[in-house]
Amino acid sequence: MNFSTIFAIVVLMIGLGYLLGRGRSVQLAGQIGGVRHLNSLPFYYGALIALWCAIPSLLIFMGWIVFDDIIIRSMVVAELPAQYQQMSAAEQSLLVNSLENIAAGVHFGEPEPALQEAANRLLSLQTASRWSLAGVVISTALAALVIGWTRMSPQYKARVHVETVFKGLLLTSSLIAIFTTVGIVLSVLFEALRFFRAVPFTEFVFGLEWSPQTAIRADQVGSSGAFGAVPLFVGTLVISAIAMLVAVPTGLMSAIYLSEYASRRVRAWVKPALEVLAGIPTVVYGFFAALTVAPFVRNLGEAMGLDVSSESALAAGVVMGVMIIPFVSSLSDDVISAVPQSMRDGSLALGATRSETVKQVIVPAALPGIVGGVLLAVSRAIGETMIVVMAAGLAANLTANPLETVTTVTVQIVTLLVGDQEFNSPKTLAAFALGLMLFVITLCLNFLALHVVKKYREQYE
């Protein structure tokens, strides 16, 4: 009996619950003179029993699926001979994988008897787990059916109960947003704290050298690894600044042109065309930056007698800026159109030209909104990953020269976490510390930006 069969049975029972509840209510109604003597429509009686069936059994089902693996694994590991007990968590995890392979019959040669035994135990535990899951879930659903059936009466306020459950489900859905934030904070914070136990916080935040490659052998050069994140912060800032230099003027001017000058037809074509830029996946920009823009920038630099790195911050920054143009322009467009027409009328009626109206009335009036939009764009540039992973380098140079290679926070997170990793080494944990920094900084920026924009909107509402 596998999980999908159990799930199918539960679904069937839920359907049965609905039919039973509905049928029972109609039958009860028949005794007292028709459906209109019931407290609620038959649908609600059916729905209520279906819900009683569904909620507990599905919750158990989901919890079981999530946790049974962990429990079974720890049970199997606990029974293993002492030599395996002393292994690190990562090794144990590999061991359990090999046990699973042995259980599935995929192995080379004859496995050790202890492991073979453990594998058998794993297999039997898994089977037992499924059967008991089936038992628990099906009996829960059955119990719900029986209780629902017995408690049903024409006076029973089924609709009210269904609506309460309905509202509860809606509330739970919206609480997921909070759970997600909490999840992010917890996952990043815990690992980051573990990292700060190994590397002092001050060294991380103020250190000028970043070389996370901890050596495999203790006698290797540079085995200590350096975790000073300043070069990463500077690199992120350099690339973001280039991106903003490209995106803010072009985005803002495009928005102004589109909302104040362009005819309706031009606007109808150009606005979506610009927004296509925002819809292009970042990995495509990364490819474009690495293979087209970076060589171009380098050749251009060489032609001017400059020494440009092939992974220059300039190339990544410019492409990132292009990606952010539509972001800035649509946010600015929103705030510019929120400036009441009466402002424009007032200025034009005094004989101001359009550009005077824009520069002296509309932009000052929309400024808080525009600033908010720019802050959001900055937060986006800081958190952007793929473009920099593909087009910026890995070398953590502490420089503000846009023609040199710099690396960013996101690049390092990806480099540290992609590929094989030990979960407990400072190298891996450093990624979470960087993630924490990234999250905190973008959170502050977003919070500030949303606050500014909200205040701005209230002004004209």
Place this chain on the structure above:
Amino acid sequence: MSMNEQYASAVGGANELKEGRSMEAYTDLAGTDHAEVSKDRTREKTVGKPLLESAKMSTRNVKVFYDDKQVLFDVNLDIGANEVIAMIGPSGCGKSTFLRCLNRMNDTIDSCRVEGDLTLDGQNIYDPKLDVVPLRARVGMVFQKPNPFPKSIYDNVAYGPRIHGLVDHRAELDEVVETSLKRAGLWEEVKDRLHQPGTGLSGGQQQRLCIARTIAVSPEVILMDEPCSALDPIATARIEELIAELSENFTIAIVTHSMQQAARVSSRTAYFHLGKLIEVNDTEVVFTNPQHKLTEAYITGRFG
């Protein structure tokens, strides 16, 4: 007076000529209700004295369309120098649209199209070669809702002189701001807080600020589009007084929803109905002895 009548008949003749053409155009559609209605519309003439001997602004056969929908039908009207002319009529009658034609504020609406001759001192203001910027410096406008810029009181008033380069140095600008605020009757109330935002004033003060802003550019004509509709009675009375004072120096065209206001502030009154100019006369005549039955119906409150 006789000259006026000649004028009127000349224009009327032109109208009839046009009508003849329209009749031809409509013969194809003869019999349909639509054609009947249109015929009626073109046949009607404005009663009273829409035209003057010497006009500051004059309009002939003004038609306005929003996309394909016609909202003004052949309006002929003169506005004399230093007079206050009120435009009244039920909502949607086109009086505000007409007012916005006078300084080409309708240009800001894409779908709006204006036909006919409109002149300021004999100069066609819809001439494609004409520059709207100086036109609007000469014909200012005050809107229905007070719309001070989100700047200080001082900067609001100084905005016009600054963009038009009317002053050479700061002292001169200070003077213009002060005179304008004084003329708008706002100086005493705001002289101590000139550098606070104009949006912080009360509705009536804001509207007077907008008037000050308009007169700071020394326009020749001021258009007012229901300037008191968003204000309380006391603020309204204050603005009405102001209009009376301003009429010494400016030509004022005011659209209003309130007949009492028209009676109080204007010397001539124009009555619009469904996009047509029905009657124009001295204000007294319009309110005591209206010549058109629609005007009478409106004045006596049978609709509006």
Place this chain on the structure above:
Amino acid sequence: MNNSTNSTMSRVEKTLARRYRAEKRFRVYGLLSILFGLACLAILFTDIISKGHSAFLQTRIQLTVELDPEELEIDDPTDPDQIRGGYYQGVIRDALAERFPEVDGRSAKRALNALVSDGAVYQLQDELRDDPALLGQEVSLWLLADDDVDTYVKSRREGQAFAGMLGEDQVQWIESLIASDDLRTQLNTTFFTASDSREPEQAGIAGAALGSLLTLLVTLVLSFPIGVAAAIYLEEYAPKNRVTELIEVNINNLAAVPSIIFGLLGLAIFINWFGMPRSVPLVGGLVLTLMTLPTIIISSRAAIKSVPPSIREAALGIGASRMQMVLHHVLPLAMPGMLTGTIIGMAQALGETAPLLMIGMVAFIVDLPAGVTDPATVLPVQIFLWSDSPERAFVERTSAAIMVLLAFLILMNTLAIWLRKRLERRW
């Protein structure tokens, strides 16, 4: 008065020319900004298409292969095991030696054999499986060429032949094949039917596309109902209190959190804490669900908001309960807007790369995923992986994969726009 207005007008006119120049300059800046954006778009598309279009063609070499049972070590062509275990390499080498009898010496022969892709053996395998009677016969087949050959032939056609790793003699052999019409390019079906491979000529996007589909399916199944439910709660039920405010602040903030952070969440919570497997569409879908939820909630709320209150009052006025009002009236009317928002969220999820890197969807996976718990990769990650490969043939395949990805995105966005135009009601 007249004097003063005259002086006003003369002053106004004096500055007009300057003001109009400023006006014109400003306008030109605006126009240039827009043109810059559009030019970037055009350059990007042209660049990708010019690099990628050639990947849809594939070079093949015609050889007369003798399917000698002894050489192949196959005696029963109906036995699938034997077919699978056949030694096809040998017969292809023989065929090449026959075509170029002058080639002698080990290294020269090795160079010659390198012209044909390793993938050609599968072609022979398929031929033999489909028609066992071919065993022992001589058949003329168009065999898959190596990627270096492919690159050379394509670049040669564009006027600047790129030999790359090919030796001089290899180039001569290719020229001789071209001269005798034994080399042609045809539609690259491998690209659409195969999964990833180390050999560019055998690599395809089928696995990644399927992975994307499965991941999106998980995302859609989870994010649409949850997003809509949350939007309904916030618009129709939520009281004005701290909790509601907290939820709203959270949603707005999550919408702007960098996507890579969601990847960290997935890695720490789903993989390390819940012990879910790495590299699978299920976890990818979960992470993308959390990432797209804010988008869907925000657009669904806008859709619900646009349903006029009069409809709600009408429903409540005849005694409908709140749930009935929502389910019978508000939801159907708001559905087009919600669907549009969901499609846009899905498009966003389809193009997302960074969080999937975090949960290990970067593995090199050759098999097609059979379900949401099978290791898989997705299109954008495939693009990322290929873009790292040095072979020139992978550059064109990367660009081609980008073209496919963009085509899907354009399709989804067009669908969203069409839906909005078609179904949206104006109140």
